[in-house]
C-alpha cells in the first residue's frame with residue numbers, strides 16, 4: 001500500500017488550472033523527487049499534500065487514511081513533516097536550543113540530551129552546537145532546519161528545494177543525509193531543481209508540466225526521455241551554463 005497517494009487531484013486558482021488530475025503514489029521507504037519547469041505546479045502540489053491548500057477536487061491518502069480535508073497540524077500529527085525553503089529557525093537561539101524546542105515535549109529529559117547529541121552529529125553541527133543559529137552558514141541553516149523536521153522521526157519528510165543556494169559539496173552532504181534517513185525507513189518527497197541531487201537520492205522521479213504528471217520513472221529513465229529533455233532538462237542545462 002502506498003504511504004502517500006493523490007487521486008485525480010485538482011487545484012484551480014480562479015481560471016487557472018494549476019494542479020490537473022494528478023495521480024501520485026509513494027511507496028513506503030522511497031525517495032521521490034518532483035521536478036519540472038518553473039510554474040509547473042510543484043509548490044502547489046506540495047502545499048496540497050501538506051494541507052496548506054485544499055484541492056478543488058480529488059483525494060489525498062496518507063498511510064491508508066483519507067486526509068483530504070485535514071488541517072496541516074492533523075497531517076503532522078499523523079507523521080508528516082516539512083522543511084520549507086526559507087528556514088524557520090530561531091536565529092537568536094543556539095543550534096542546540098533550536099533542537100531542544102523541537103524535541104523537548106517528545107522525549108524524556110533523560111533521553112533528550114543523547115537524542116540531541118545524535119542529531120547534532122548527523123547534521124554535522126556538533127562543533128557548532130553552541131553558536132547562534134543566525135550565525136550559521138546558509139547550508140548549515142538548511143541542515144538545522146532538516147534536523148528540526150526529522151527530530152520527531154516522521155514517516156514522510158517533505159523537502160522544498162532542500163539544496164537551493166548550496167555549494168556542490170553541501171548539496172552532496174545533504175544528499176547523504178537524505179540517504180541515511182531513507183536507510184532508516186523514512187519516505188521522502190522532495191521538490192528539487194538540482195539534478196545532481198536528484199541523481200544521488202531519487203528512486204523515483206515525477207516530472208510535472210502545466211500542472212499534470214508529464215513523465216514518471218527512475219532517474220535514468222527520466223534523463224533518457226527526450227520529451228522531458230525538451231520541456232525541462234534543456235532549461236536546466238541552460239541555467240547551469242548561464
Ligand SMILES: Nc1ncnc2c1ncn2[C@@H]1O[C@H](COP(=O)(O)OP(=O)(O)OP(=O)(O)O)[C@@H](O)[C@H]1O
Nearest residue numbers: 013014016018036037038039040041042043044045
Ligand atoms: N495562490 C495562488 N493564486 C493564484 N495563482 C497561483 C497561486 N499559487 C500558484 N499560482 C500559479 O500557479 C502556477 C504554478 O505555480 P507553482 O508555484 O505551484 O509552480 P512551481 O512548479 O512550484 O514553480 P517554481 O519552480 O517557479 O517554484 C503559476 O502559474 C502560479 O502563478
